Amino acid sequence: MDQSEALGVLEQKYSRRTFIKGVIATGATVSSTGYLFRGTPLLGAAAFQTATERLLSLNVNGQVRRVDVLPHETLAMTLRYKLGLTGTKLGCDRAECGACTVLVDGVAQYGCSMLTHQVRGRAVTTIEGLEDPDTGELSTVQKAVMDEGGFQCAFCAPGFIMSMTAMLQDNPNPTREEAAHALSGNLCRCADYDKILNCAMRAAELARSV
Amino acid sequence: MAEKLVGTDIAPPDLHAKITGRARYAEDFRAPGMVFAKLLLSPMPHARVRRVDARRALAMPGVIDILRADEVPSRDGPREACLTDYPRYEGEPILAVAAVDEETAAAAIEAIEIDFEPLPFVIDPLDSLRPGGPNAYVEGNQFSGQDGWSEFRWTAEDFAVIDAGGMPDPSCPVEWTKGDPDAAFAESALVLEETIVHQSLTHHPMEPRSNMAYWEGDRLFAFVSTQSTQQTKFALASALDMDPENITFVAEFCGGGFGSKISGTTVMQVPAIFSKKIGRPVMLRVTRYEENYIGRxxxxxxxxxxxxxxxxxxxxxxxxxxxxxxxxxxxxxxxxxxxxxxxxxxxxxxxxxxxxxxxxxxxxxxxxxxxxxxxxxxxxxxxxxxxxxxxxxxxxxxxxxxxxxxxxxxxxxxxxxxxxxxxxxxxxxxxxxxxxxxxxxxxxxxxxxxxxxxxxxxxxxxSRDRDGLMIIRPDGKLYVHQGIGNLGTHSIADTARPAAELLGLSWDDVVIVWGDSSKGMPRSTVQAGSQTTHAHTRANHAAGMDALQKVREVAAATMGGAPSAYRVDGGRVSGPGGTMTLGRVAERAIQMGGRYDGHVLPEDIHEQTIPAAQMLAGQGLMGVARDNYGGExxxxxxxxxxxxxxxxxxxxxxxxxxxxxxxxxxxxxxxxxxxxxxxxxxxxxxxxxxxxxxxxxxxxxxxxxxxxxxxxxxxxxxxxxxxxxxxxxxxxxxxxxxxxxxxxxxxxxxxxxxxxxxxxxxxxxxxxxxxxxxxxxxxxxxxxxxxxxxxxxxx
Known part of the structure; x- marks a missing residue:
């Protein structure tokens, strides 16, 4: 992969600019996207119409889910309010806290800053998708968090756990400093960073021993 | 030998839910027909609402209704209402609109025409202390319950000293002295005099103060982000002037409060009142931007x-x-x-x-x-x-x-x-x-x-003097009912450990019951001031001692001998007459009734504990007690x-x-x-x-x-x-x-x-x-x- 190609992939993976470009393309304003969404048709009354929903097929946690999505709807809102996956938390809706982190094709992404239309044809994994669907067995990272008694209020926990999961794929052997860098896109207001790092290091240890 | 619980690392029982996405914070609850409210926040720091025209907003498809300040409880003086026509800070909620989805509610808020009369404001308190300075309220800058509003200023001489960088000698409403500071300063080898400013800053817990509510007849179901639980239920009942026993209060998890959600939040009243008005469940999602203003x-x-x-x-x-x-x-x-x-x-x-x-x-x-x-x-x-x-x-x-x-x-x-x-x-x-x-x-x-x-x-x-409430059920497990909140300190589980130790139980045989008032909560402290670990290890210790005494009495009554001759350990009670499992003891306690299964309660427990204990009566052997340990x-x-x-x-x-x-x-x-x-x-x-x-x-x-x-x-x-x-x-x-x-x-x-x-x-x-x-x-x-x-x- 040459450098420009690598940068292109990086931008696709991480850029907030991609998100904003997507929003502009759909004719919505950036400021209104984060926390606004459409109720389901089940609610009865017709709603204020600004844009038309489109039926999409999404691959979420290994299942194909069909869902009506507005052009400017964020992935976090679709997950929480249309697919019932409330494990993905919204702490800031503006890419400041990382509570909404999910995996898209294995890469940690802020669900609040990604349009649902952007994930068509890509595999989305949320906190609900980490357990073994057949046995309920926890993932390596989740086991590590249980071992270490991680998190306090834990509103940030799903986001951190998704970031840890992505980290271990990229770097199975992190130092504490490397783990801190990998998780620095997530904010813990209880500031339980020491224990969160213990969880990350424990997860790496468990992953190595499998 | 009983398991040592105090002083050991045991993951709290709710951790599995927290790390699998199953834990439900207030914004994670749903109800059939749920609609969404949005707040209109004041754009200026002090104002009077002269006129509101919501006709255009209410005519929008999907908009259900508006809630105004005159429909919510308010009190005279510097006391906060959940909505107000006299906003006293930028971001204070003026009104709310409900619609079938949040986007529509937000669009309706934008369509409301509102006319404000701007009023003088104070950002720096020293400005209000200066002679001729502005007041934060039209009525003054000081308030007392007895005398009402007044103006308080320091003198021009005080400010002459302050402006010259010195330490003033002003009169203050609050003053106390001990010893003889002047004489002591005269004896000091070093006297330092400093002017210090400490900033004001917002709390910003990770979870904004979103909440949801609905009614079934006269019963309110409230899903609230709060540090405390049992005490927040009472605070909500008091704010709405209703019988607390008509509230089913749910607060299973709280994404941090740090003091900003002690007895819940002022804004928790909005969905409660709005949902009663429109007859549908109302979710009020609070954004990070709004949290900056209303989040304390x-x-x-x-x-x-x-x-x-x-x-x-x-x-x-x-x-x-x-x-x-x-x-x-x-x-x-x-x-x-x-x-x-x-x-x-x-x-x-x-x-x-x-x-x-x-x-x-x-x-x-x-x-x-x-x-x-x-x-x-x-x-x-x-x-x-x-x-x-x-x-x-x-x-x-x-x-x-x-x-x-x-x-x-x-x-x-x-x-x-x-x-x-x-x-x-x-x-x-x-x-x-x-x-x-x-x-x-x-x-x-x-x-x-x-x-x-x-x-x-x-x-x-x-703090002291709370109640503990627990029950050993016929399944042999100890159910510790907690009225404290679950804001991430793990005290919801940890304060139960002393009771489990007293009863010689393994931690696997302890069930923590929390987060839902319909399950029964004893009189608890507000989860603030770092009280909980002290207050509720005591209360649960007291209730654990009560349970222990009752287990021995039931064993003695069933198998003979003196209660004091029975030992409780490993899920069993053993003594001169033989051995019983705690499950069997619970069954016997239900048969014996009276104080053993909670049909007769101690006379000294708090009134707030009684409905919970009555609800649980007859379901097992009850330990219930007031923390009478005292202390100076x-x-x-x-x-x-x-x-x-x-x-x-x-x-x-x-x-x-x-x-x-x-x-x-x-x-x-x-x-x-x-x-x-x-x-x-x-x-x-x-x-x-x-x-x-x-x-x-x-x-x-x-x-x-x-x-x-x-x-x-x-x-x-x-x-x-x-x-x-x-x-x-x-x-x-x-x-x-x-x-x-x-x-x-x-x-x-x-x-x-x-x-x-x-x-x-x-x-x-x-x-x-x-x-x-x-x-x-x-x-x-x-x-x-x-x-x-x-x-x-x-x-």
């Missing part, structure tokens, strides 16, 4: 401090004046600050004066270590400055001034149940290696200078923090390189969770002292820094990856389990250790204000003095 804030202080020291470094006199920036609805941090100054430096001679001033800034509330965190982060650098001037080692200075067990503090000579602050300092000095680290003070590496500092911080850590003295816990920083003189950036936090909080119940409290609280204090800066536009009275990235809490890269902590671990002798609380004291310790270390890196110069952002540090390094020195909310 720590009151700021502007202070004058005079501190006298004897030649050996002992503080012998304090004269402290605090002007508190109290927002529109008041706060009482200043009172605690005065007490804690006297407790921490034991001067014996102290004069304390304070005035709390209403301002048109977002409302204040207790923020983790309210009053204490501010005063400790303000005074510790002054203590260290005195140590330098007197040539006393700074560790020795802290040790010399810290209280002993016989300390008497405050205007009424309050006492402590126990104090081991000196042990905390000594243990910390050992772990930090103080002699080696202090030798690095002033070391240069390019533009980076090393500094070290110590912060010693106390806070209240207990105030319960305080301590944290000693030690920090090493590198200050870059070119950029003004401070990097924390090492931190050690040591606590004296009595018996350790759950070590790993305690460590998280000590370190997490310390880091929160560092954010308060260094990074979270709340700046207001003085012209328009509105905050500039209203999101996480503009008033930034510390992130993972702001702290070293190898923080250290420990506990002194000496039991408090006045409480059955020996445990005290821990939530608050680390904040002041972390903040002060950092501000002291920064001062040390600057050659002992105290900046005497927070937060110490790089621009403030650079201004000081470049000799730009006096800029905004006394102003609140100005960088």
């Amino acid at each position: 804030a720590r009151p700021g202080f502007q202070s004058w401090l005079k501190m006298g020291f004897l030649p050996n470094g002992k503080c012998n006199a304090i004269d402290l004046i605090i002007v508190q920036e109290s927002g529109p609805y008041g706060a009482s941090d200043y009172a605690t600050a005065g007490m804690i100054a006297d407790l921490t430096y034991t001067p014996q001679n102290m004069r304390f004066r304070a005035v709390d001033m209403f301002t048109n800034t977002p409302p204040k509330a207790a923020q983790r270590g309210p009053g204490g965190a501010q005063i400790i982060s303000m005074m510790e650098p002054i203590l260290e400055k005195a140590a330098r001037e007197l040539g006393v080692d700074r560790l020795e200075m802290h040790r010399l001034n810290a209280p002993r067990g016989d300390v008497k503090f405050g205007p009424r000579d309050s006492t402590l149940t126990s104090v081991h602050a000196i042990e905390a300092l000594e243990r910390g000095a050992e772990m930090f290696d103080w002699p080696a680290k202090v030798a690095l003070s002033g070391r240069r590496d390019g533009s980076r200078v090393t500094g070290v500092g110590i912060g010693l911080s106390p806070y209240t850590a207990g 003295g105030n319960v305080y816990s301590w944290v000693a923090g030690f920090a090493l920083v590198e200050l870059d003189e070119e950029t003004g950036v401070v990097a924390l390189k090492e931190y050690v936090g040591i606590t004296d909080c009595g018996t350790v119940i759950h070590p790993r969770s305690l460590g998280a409290q000590v370190l997490g609280g310390s880091i929160q204090g560092m954010g308060m002292a260094m990074t979270q800066r709340w700046v207001f536009d003085p012209k328009w009275g509105v905050p500039f820094a209203n999101r996480l990235y503009t008033a930034r809490p510390p992130g993972m890269l702001d702290v070293p990856p190898d923080l250290k902590w420990d506990a002194v671990g000496i039991a408090d002798p006045t409480t059955p389990v020996g445990a005290k609380g821990i939530g608050e004291p680390p904040v002041g310790a972390g903040a002060a250790a950092l501000t002291c270390a920064v001062a040390d890196a600057m050659g002992g110069r105290c900046l005497c204000r927070t937060p110490l952002t790089p621009d403030i540090i650079l201004a000081e390094l470049e000799g730009r003095t006096g800029v905004g020195r006394l102003e609140q909310h100005v960088g």
Whole structure:
């Protein structure tokens, strides 16, 4: 992969600019996207119409889910309010806290800053998708968090756990400093960073021993 | 042999739900037909709503209704309503609109035509204290329940002294004196006089104060983000003037509160009232932007401090004046600050004066270590400055001034149940290696200078006289009913451990019942002031003792012999007549009825416990009791923090390189969770002292820094990856389990250790204000003095 190609992939993976470009393309304003969404048709009354929903097929946690999505709807809102996956938390809706982190094709992404239309044809994994669907067995990272008694209020926990999961794929052997860098896109207001790092290091240890 | 539970690391029983996405916070609940409310927030800091025209909004498809201030409870005086036509800060909710989805509700809010009459406002309390200054209220700047509104000012002479950089001698509504400060100052070898500003800053818990409610007939179902549970239910009932027994109150998880959600939130009334009006469930999602305004804030202080020291470094006199920036609805941090100054430096001679001033800034509330965190982060650098001037080692200075067990503090000579602050300092000095680290003070590496500092911080850590309620069911398990909240401290589970130990139960046989008032909750403390661990290890110990006695009596009644001859362990009770399982004992207790299964309750339990106990009666063997252990003295816990920083003189950036936090909080119940409290609280204090800066536009009275990235809490890269902590671990002798609380004291310790270390890196110069952002540090390094020195909310 040459450098420009690598940068292109990086931008696709991480850029907030991609998100904003997507929003502009759909004719919505950036400021209104984060926390606004459409109720389901089940609610009865017709709603204020600004844009038309489109039926999409999404691959979420290994299942194909069909869902009506507005052009400017964020992935976090679709997950929480249309697919019932409330494990993905919204702490800031503006890419400041990382509570909404999910995996898209294995890469940690802020669900609040990604349009649902952007994930068509890509595999989305949320906190609900980490357990073994057949046995309920926890993932390596989740086991590590249980071992270490991680998190306090834990509103940030799903986001951190998704970031840890992505980290271990990229770097199975992190130092504490490397783990801190990998998780620095997530904010813990209880500031339980020491224990969160213990969880990350424990997860790496468990992953190595499998 | 019974399992040892107190003092061991046991993951809380709700952790599995938290890490699999199953844990439901308030915004995760759904109800059939649920609609969404949106708030209209005031765009100006003080105004009167003259006219609202919602016709266009209400005509929009999907809009259901509007809720106005005259439809919600309000009280006279400086008291907050959930909606108001007299907004007293930018961001105060004026009205709410409900619609079938949130986008429609937000569009409707935009379509409302609203006419405001702007009113004079106050952002900096000193402005309101000046002769002829503005008031935060049309009616005045001071309020008392007896006399109503009045105006309070300092004199032109006071301000002449202040403006010249001196310490004024003003009259204050709050004043107390102990000893003879004037005579003591005359005997001091060193007297330091400083002007100090401590910022006001918002709480920003990770979970905004979203909530949902619906009604079934006269019964309200409320899903609320709150620190407490049972007490929040009563607060909501009181706000809505309804029978608490008609509320099903659900608060299973809380994504942090730090004092901003103690008895719930004011805004929790909106869905409750709105859903009654429109007959549909209402979800009110609060955004981070809204949270900045309605999410509460720590009151700021502007202070004058005079501190006298004897030649050996002992503080012998304090004269402290605090002007508190109290927002529109008041706060009482200043009172605690005065007490804690006297407790921490034991001067014996102290004069304390304070005035709390209403301002048109977002409302204040207790923020983790309210009053204490501010005063400790303000005074510790002054203590260290005195140590330098007197040539006393700074560790020795802290040790010399810290209280002993016989300390008497405050205007009424309050006492402590126990104090081991000196042990905390000594243990910390050992772990930090103080002699080696202090030798690095002033070391240069390019533009980076090393500094070290110590912060010693106390806070209240207990209360008494709550109730415990638990039941052993025929399945042999102990169900501990908790009315306290689940805000992440793990006390919801940890305070049940003493009861389980008394009954010789393995932790697997203990079920914590919490978060839903329909399951039955005893009278509990509000989850604030670090009370819970102390209050509810006691209450659960008392109820556990009651259960233990009843188990023995049931065994004796069933198998013969004296109750006292029976031993309870491993899920069984054994004695002269044989052995029974606790499950069998529960069945027998139900047969025997009366007090054994809760049909007859102790006469002394609180009224609030009775409905819960009656509901559970007949389901097993009930342990229910009031904490009658009593005790004299105030319960305080301590944290000693030690920090090493590198200050870059070119950029003004401070990097924390090492931190050690040591606590004296009595018996350790759950070590790993305690460590998280000590370190997490310390880091929160560092954010308060260094990074979270709340700046207001003085012209328009509105905050500039209203999101996480503009008033930034510390992130993972702001702290070293190898923080250290420990506990002194000496039991408090006045409480059955020996445990005290821990939530608050680390904040002041972390903040002060950092501000002291920064001062040390600057050659002992105290900046005497927070937060110490790089621009403030650079201004000081470049000799730009006096800029905004006394102003609140100005960088």
